[in-house]
Amino acid sequence: MAPVIELTNLRKEFDDLIAVENLTLTISSGEIYGLIGPNGAGKTTTIRMMCGLLDPTQGSVRVAGIDVLGEPEEARKYIGYLSDFFSVYDDLKVWEYLDYFAHAYKMPESEIPARVDEVIAQAGLEVKRDGMIRGLSRGMKQRLGIARAMIHRPKVLVLDEPASGLDPKARIELRNLLRSARDEGATILISSHILTELEGLCTSIGVMEKGRMVRSGRLEEVMSAVTPMRTVRLQWLGEAQAQIQGLLEQLPGAAELKLSEGAGEFFFSGSDDELSQALANLINGGVRIVSFHEVKQTVEEMYMKVSSHEVM
Amino acid sequence: MPIWKNPEFVRHFRAELRTTRALTVAAVVVVIAILIWLGCWGSRASEMALVHRQSVHFRAERLAEMDRETPFVVWFGFYRILMYAQLGILTFWSLFSCAQSISGERERKTWDFQRSTRLSAGELLAGKLFGEPLLAYFIVLCCLPITLLAGLMARVSLENFAEAYLLIISGAVFLGIAGLWLSNLFEARSRGVGLIGTFGLYILCALMVLTRDSNFSGAAALSPLAGFIPLFNNDIVFGLPTIFGHPVPWVEVSLLLYLTLGAWLVLTLLQTLTKDYDQMRPLSRWQAVGCAAFLNFIIYALYIPHFPLVSWDSFVQFMVTVNGAILFVMGLAMLKSSERLRVWSRTRGSTRWPMFAEDGPQWPWLALSAAVGYGLLVLGLFAWKEDLGFDAEALRVGSIEFLVVLVFIIRDITFIQWSRLTRMRAPVVKGVLFLGLYYLGAIVLATVVTVYSAVRGQGVFALLTPAGAFQTLPFNYHSPELYLGIGIQAATAMLFEMAILARLRHPVGELAQHSLAG
Numbered sequence: 001m002a003p004v005i006e007l008t009n010l011r012k013e014f015d016d017l018i019a020v021e022n023l024t025l026t027i028s029s030g031e032i033y034g035l036i037g038p039n040g041a042g043k044t045t046t047i048r049m050m051c052g053l054l055d056p057t058q059g060s061v062r063v064a065g066i067d068v069l070g071e072p073e074e075a076r077k078y079i080g081y082l083s084d085f086f087s088v089y090d091d092l093k094v095w096e097y098l099d100y101f102a103h104a105y106k107m108p109e110s111e112i113p114a115r116v117d118e119v120i121a122q123a124g125l126e127v128k129r130d131g132m133i134r135g136l137s138r139g140m141k142q143r144l145g146i147a148r149a150m151i152h153r154p155k156v157l158v159l160d161e162p163a164s165g166l167d168p169k170a171r172i173e174l175r176n177l178l179r180s181a182r183d184e185g186a187t188i189l190i191s192s193h194i195l196t197e198l199e200g201l202c203t204s205i206g207v208m209e210k211g212r213m214v215r216s217g218r219l220e221e222v223m224s225a226v227t228p229m230r231t232v233r234l235q236w237l238g239e240a241q242a243q244i245q246g247l248l249e250q251l252p253g254a255a256e257l258k259l260s261e262g263a264g265e266f267f268f269s270g271s272d273d274e275l276s277q278a279l280a281n282l283i284n285g286g287v288r289i290v291s292f293h294e295v296k297q298t299v300e301e302m303y304m305k306v307s308s309h310e311v312m
Numbered sequence: 313m314p315i316w317k318n319p320e321f322v323r324h325f326r327a328e329l330r331t332t333r334a335l336t337v338a339a340v341v342v343v344i345a346i347l348i349w350l351g352c353w354g355s356r357a358s359e360m361a362l363v364h365r366q367s368v369h370f371r372a373e374r375l376a377e378m379d380r381e382t383p384f385v386v387w388f389g390f391y392r393i394l395m396y397a398q399l400g401i402l403t404f405w406s407l408f409s410c411a412q413s414i415s416g417e418r419e420r421k422t423w424d425f426q427r428s429t430r431l432s433a434g435e436l437l438a439g440k441l442f443g444e445p446l447l448a449y450f451i452v453l454c455c456l457p458i459t460l461l462a463g464l465m466a467r468v469s470l471e472n473f474a475e476a477y478l479l480i481i482s483g484a485v486f487l488g489i490a491g492l493w494l495s496n497l498f499e500a501r502s503r504g505v506g507l508i509g510t511f512g513l514y515i516l517c518a519l520m521v522l523t524r525d526s527n528f529s530g531a532a533a534l535s536p537l538a539g540f541i542p543l544f545n546n547d548i549v550f551g552l553p554t555i556f557g558h559p560v561p562w563v564e565v566s567l568l569l570y571l572t573l574g575a576w577l578v579l580t581l582l583q584t585l586t587k588d589y590d591q592m593r594p595l596s597r598w599q600a601v602g603c604a605a606f607l608n609f610i611i612y613a614l615y616i617p618h619f620p621l622v623s624w625d626s627f628v629q630f631m632v633t634v635n636g637a638i639l640f641v642m643g644l645a646m647l648k649s650s651e652r653l654r655v656w657s658r659t660r661g662s663t664r665w666p667m668f669a670e671d672g673p674q675w676p677w678l679a680l681s682a683a684v685g686y687g688l689l690v691l692g693l694f695a696w697k698e699d700l701g702f703d704a705e706a707l708r709v710g711s712i713e714f715l716v717v718l719v720f721i722i723r724d725i726t727f728i729q730w731s732r733l734t735r736m737r738a739p740v741v742k743g744v745l746f747l748g749l750y751y752l753g754a755i756v757l758a759t760v761v762t763v764y765s766a767v768r769g770q771g772v773f774a775l776l777t778p779a780g781a782f783q784t785l786p787f788n789y790h791s792p793e794l795y796l797g798i799g800i801q802a803a804t805a806m807l808f809e810m811a812i813l814a815r816l817r818h819p820v821g822e823l824a825q826h827s828l829a830g
Contacts, residue, residue, distance in 0.1 A: 016818070053588060054588050
């Protein structure tokens, strides 16, 4: 996949503080990249530099092959941006708001009406199309904000904390909207400190702390780099604890067995084949297995490990 | 892009001129116009009734003539009120709506979205300039046919009509640009200060008309009233302003000033509008020097040699004072963020002429601006040598006065630049306030000393303020306080410069959370 976002040695100073330090990052086309980190990690500063809203002290930003600093107006054609705290023009109607931004992004005049209706439908705001924005709920305004960022079919959609302050239903609607943006071919960079909202959405992830990128890569790669051992949990019927202990101790790659009455878990570093063989051995050995599954690590757990420097 | 297709203008059009509102506004305009006409008619009717009651004092022909004039007087009064009302509404609205425009967008957190679109700074500027006061323009548009009718009925010339509208529109556009400039300058949190500044600017602009009898009568043309009053009040005698001694109509001088000063404001806006607040750089170094030269040029162009600036010494002192103000403003426009200064500090070893670099210190450029100001002063003295009684002494006195003022301005600007490197909130405003406090203290101290000894009091003034430069003739070149003052202030400026360099050499602090960082 060709890189769509390329940040090279990016650095930003504010007074005597370094908000972002030597950040190099490449995001390929079609990815949903989650940028996570605590408040003050430098996520927003990075995003603002990426969108050409803030000049870096040093380094370069390229979006869709265009130098954001050198050709800001051209680069903006390819970027859709939603900031963390924002408001909309309450004195406009929903379609007028989107029409304004479609013109501001200099879309071809003939395409605008259809595109406005299209993003209104994607955002689920058809009923409110001719309504005033001031009548929309918080979640609707958030979706309208994303619709605005998508209006000009940007190659890159940059969303800074898009789910903050939204209720669970609005968050689900937001995720669906982001998926539809990805289906349209947009590469999405989403920053958040609410890690559950990135779960199942992101293909890649980056962890920022104190202006530095601590970890970055495909989600599964980062996960396996952070925790090379898989956690396997099992449940059984009857008095089989000693038998299971014996069988698992013979299993190569198994470690830290924690078994109690009827349930237990262990770490495993082998392949899927070896794991399936272990299950077969247990069943063939007469253990009445009720469940046997790998416990997937959450992004939250991974982040806690990275940010507490358990893993570097 | 034509203005009616400018998305920012269209946004304002849609938000502010919905059919119901537009119809209401138009109806209100018509109703108010009718009421004004009735008022004018009633006033004339009462006046004529009084005249008829006292007909014994008038000849019959005069009475008949006054009766015949009545319709024209009523319509002219109506026409005049409509014109003044439109001038007031449009200029006031334009200034105030534009002055809240960008700071308002920053406050509402919508500004970044506009900046992240493909609209250029010029397109944003045009859209806001004509979009923000759109309702006021619409009111003027509604008034236009009524005013035209009133003008025709009052037998006003079309030239008068066109000149009045030219002044209204050009004044509103100029004040709108000034409003946008102020709005861009003030952060969302300083909006209140910005609005006070806006009020001040409006009053200042209106009061400029009072300078019509000064040595710079053309400066009165900054107020649209200067051109407006002679159009409607034949009883008020207004002499024409001059440009390099040639009389020019008020309207033309107004347009010239709006165009040239407006162009500088537009230039700074175009350079800063799409920039983040901390990264704004209103003028490049060369532009600042050019702007200082231009302002000097305008002042010389408008100068009329008569009392009080009728001798070379008063003229030189006036121009040095004006240049002090210009240098201070230019110095403020050249202030740098600590980020840009640090970059300059890190790279200055590998840069040719680092002291003259775009991100370097201000003092070389202030000195250059002062040199240009002095050069123009010399030209001015030669140009008006007959009127001002040119004397070679003028060049010496002028150079010393320029030097004193320059040293003080460099010290003050270097102090404000140093303030910008500290962690003060609103460092520029606070720096200016501290300077104000310093000068107030210096004046109090000098006044107290003067009570005991007038000579020593003058000496303290000369040491602590630029007042030592403005001595009455004969100029005392051997005044030790004058040179001691220059030395002390130059040393202080150098200390501030060293403090800045020391701060820049200090390694950037431990990575820390910043309020702007995410």
